[in-house]
Amino acid sequence: MEIFVHTRGKDVELQQPEPTATVKEFAESAGHPDAHVFLEGEDEPARPDVSLADAGIGDRANVHIGPCMKVTVSVRYNQQTKTYEVPPAAALQSIYVRASSQGEGFGLSDADRAQYTLQVQGANEQPDLSRHVGVFANDDCAAAFDLVLQDRFQG
Amino acid sequence: MLPDERTFRKHLAAGPFQAGVDRGDWRLISIEWPHAVIAVTAPARANAPREVALRFELSGYPQQLPTAEPWDARANAPLPEALWPIGDRVSQVFNPGWNRSALYIPCDRNALAGHEAWLTQHPAYAWNASRDITHYLRIVRDVLREPGYAGVRQQAA
Numbered sequence: 001m002e003i004f005v006h007t008r009g010k011d012v013e014l015q016q017p018e019p020t021a022t023v024k025e026f027a028e029s030a031g032h033p034d035a036h037v038f039l040e041g042e043d044e045p046a047r048p049d050v051s052l053a054d055a056g057i058g059d060r061a062n063v064h065i066g067p068c069m070k071v072t073v074s075v076r077y078n079q080q081t082k083t084y085e086v087p088p089a090a091a092l093q094s095i096y097v098r099a100s101s102q103g104e105g106f107g108l109s110d111a112d113r114a115q116y117t118l119q120v121q122g123a124n125e126q127p128d129l130s131r132h133v134g135v136f137a138n139d140d141c142a143a144a145f146d147l148v149l150q151d152r153f154q155g
Numbered sequence: 156m157l158p159d160e161r162t163f164r165k166h167l168a169a170g171p172f173q174a175g176v177d178r179g180d181w182r183l184i185s186i187e188w189p190h191a192v193i194a195v196t197a198p199a200r201a202n203a204p205r206e207v208a209l210r211f212e213l214s215g216y217p218q219q220l221p222t223a224e225p226w227d228a229r230a231n232a233p234l235p236e237a238l239w240p241i242g243d244r245v246s247q248v249f250n251p252g253w254n255r256s257a258l259y260i261p262c263d264r265n266a267l268a269g270h271e272a273w274l275t276q277h278p279a280y281a282w283n284a285s286r287d288i289t290h291y292l293r294i295v296r297d298v299l300r301e302p303g304y305a306g307v308r309q310q311a312a
Contacts, residue, residue: 012170012174125279
């Protein structure tokens with residue numbers, strides 16, 4: 001079986017655990033014995049004592065392994081900041097949708113929504129929105145982004 | 156197997172490329188070293204195919220930058236100009252009037268030659284030996300996803 005593993009500060013890795021492994025054994029084999037294992041999109045971590053299958057972690061599932069139970073995400077735009085509390089296995093795409101929305105976000109137009117993205121604060125990195133927010137969390141389980149125009153090269 | 160091909164195949168088996176396959180972003184079609192054909196998924200447009208195949212030349216990978224040309228995977232031949240993607244910035248990247256054998260992006264070996272200013276103007280797009288082929292594929296995928304993408308030349312004319 002193969003599982004996509006997202007961890008802090010690293011690009012996604014494809015690992016091959018034994019299907020019978022428990023969640024805890026899987027975390028240990030991935031080098032994070034005390035970390036939580038979250039299935040992408042889930043609000044709660046998988047129970048450590050159950051098998052991967054019983055935790056709903058199937059072949060080629062995406063999981064996040066890390067120390068945070070929640071990540072406090074702040075998004076800055078036009079000198080305002082909005083904050084969301086999300087599980088570490090939330091994809092950045094879901095943060096972008098919230099931050100650009102009319103309701104709990106900055107209310108970007110449809111045209112702007114197609115041209116903006118998230119950029120890591122203090123860096124020029126505009127990460128792929130399929131990555132997990134926990135990848136960008138600091139030691140305090142916080143991550144900060146700016147809502148910016150996508151960097152577009154010209155000739 | 157030489158180190159460049161070994162590294163490339165290792166990258167194909169790794170998380171970033173395989174995650175893109177699972178998302179439906181791209182798929183490997185063939186490898187005949189030093190070439191590899193990979194198809195990048197394109198959004199639906201009238202009378203246009205749902206993917207754009209690229210034939211990469213990968214000698215010296217990853218120390219040397221890749222370069223790629225649009226490819227007709229069925230005919231195993233360069234893509235006829237009438238079938239090149241078109242529209243807004245897509246037409247800058249897929250520009251047969253500039254070069255039929257490369258894409259006009261900062262991480263393409265042939266495009267970078269003469270555009271070294273890109274390295275400082277757009278460092279996030281630059282290639283280095285720690286990159287893998289998904290860096291190039293993501294740039295192409297994202298360009299094709301832009302609203303200005305209008306399909307292929309013969310339908311858009």
